[in-house]
Structure formats: structure tokens, C-alpha cells
Amino acid sequence: MADRPYLPCTEIIGFLAEYLDGELSPERKFEFDRHLAVCPSCVAYLETYQETIRMARTTTNAPQLPIEDAPEDLIRAILSVIN
């Protein structure tokens, strides 16, 4: 059992989204966890992949980001088309 080969990094990185979304079978998740326990590179990839998602979200959509007023000429253009 201990000699069983580890999954390759290609497999871990290829199915990272399914792993993070909890979509893997328990057996497959076990194999992913076993790989991650001995592969710092895949752990770094997983963490930076998650950070990428968070960065995309916060830099475009965070509630604390200020919202600039829409230009008056645009408002007028929209209203003139409707009226």
C-alpha cells in the first residue's frame, strides 16, 4: 500500500477545480491529499489558484470600492433615446 505510486502533478492541477469544489469521489480525494502532502509545488499552485479567484473578485467587485458617477452626457444620451 505504501509503495503505491502517487498521482502525477498533471492530474492534480488538471482537476484542481473539482477538488476544491468537493466534486471528487472519497477515494480520489484521498489520492489528491496524499499527493499534496508531499508536493510543495502543487500546494503552492493550489493556494495561488485560490488567491487568483479571490483577487479577480475583490479587485472588480468589492463593496468598499468607490463607484464613480456616470458621465452626464451618457445619462442624457440614454434618456434622449428613450424619450
Next chain:
Amino acid sequence: MFMDTTSRQESIGGDNLVARLRSGDGGAFETLVRTQSPVLLRVARRFMHSEEDARDALQDAFVSAYKSIRSFEETAQISTWLHRIVVNACLMKLRTQRRHPEEDIEKYLPKFLEDGHQVESSVPWCETAETVLQRTELCGLVRRCIEQLPDTYRIVLLLRDIEELSTEEVAKMLGVTSNAVKIRLHRGRQALRTLLDPHMREIA
């Protein structure tokens, strides 16, 4: 002048705006355009490649909303309804101006050796989403990197990770399978990660 999202939501609630809109009250529609345009323009800017296209999409969306106000269900939030109309207007516009040929995403995907290991080992980043948010130049960098993604992947990433729509909703909007959405999302995230990697490593 700036206003946060909460203030804007409050500014259109309270009175019977929907009834006034349905009765063809021009003043009510002007209120809607004035209060919602800032938030919705920001949404359109995320999707479109130019300011002009973002403005055009917003205008198309308001025209569409004006024509279909009777189909709006009062149980829904009007801001949510408008948000969806703007996203659809952007998708329609992007469909007509899709760049051909689109840039190949392969160059942004991780490379592997024959034994299955990564060609270049991944390393942790110094920055987090929280630290990036506090630095204007890094926020701009992330947005520019998203903009750099090929549209096929960028659009799915925007709809899933930023608009936070479900895989099924995105599949329906784009007319593709759920599996295609999952593949595009994963590749889009991987490509964005590759683009961010050198900047997030270097800046301590």
C-alpha cells in the same frame, strides 16, 4: 463624487417606483437611469474592451429595460433585473465583435515534463487579495490581466467568479454545455494565475 452600493440601493427603494415606471412616468425612468447607471456602467466596463462599447451596452440595456418593464416581476429586485439585462447586452455586443482569430490560451497554461511534474515549480505569493485591494496599482494590474485573457475564457471567468452565476446559468446564457463552462473556467483561472504570478512573487 462617489456613492457606495448600499446608498444607491436605498435611493431607488421606498416609493412605488415600479408602478410609476409601468405607467410610463418619464421622471421615474430618469430616476432609475440616474441612480443605477454608475453601478451598471462599472459592470459594463468589466465586460467590454472600450469605454465607448461599455456606454453603448449600457444604453442598449436601458432601452431594452424600458421596453420590457411590464415583464418585470415585482418580487424581484429591480437592480438585480437591470444588472442581468446589462450583462446580456454586453454578451450580445461581444458576440458581434469577437476577435478572430482569438489568442491561443495554451501559452498561459502550466507546462509539464514527461514524468508528470511541473516544468517550473510553483512558489507561494507574497500578496493576497486583501493586500492587493489596499493598493490601487495592484488592483489595476489584476484588472489588466483579466482584460488580457482571450474572450472565450474571460467571459466565463467574469460570469462565474465575479458575477457568481452558477455553471448551469452560464451554460444557458452562452449556449454551451456545463462541461464546456467548467473547462473554460479552469483554463481562464489558470491563465490569469500565470499572468499574475511574476507580479505577486516580486512585490513583497
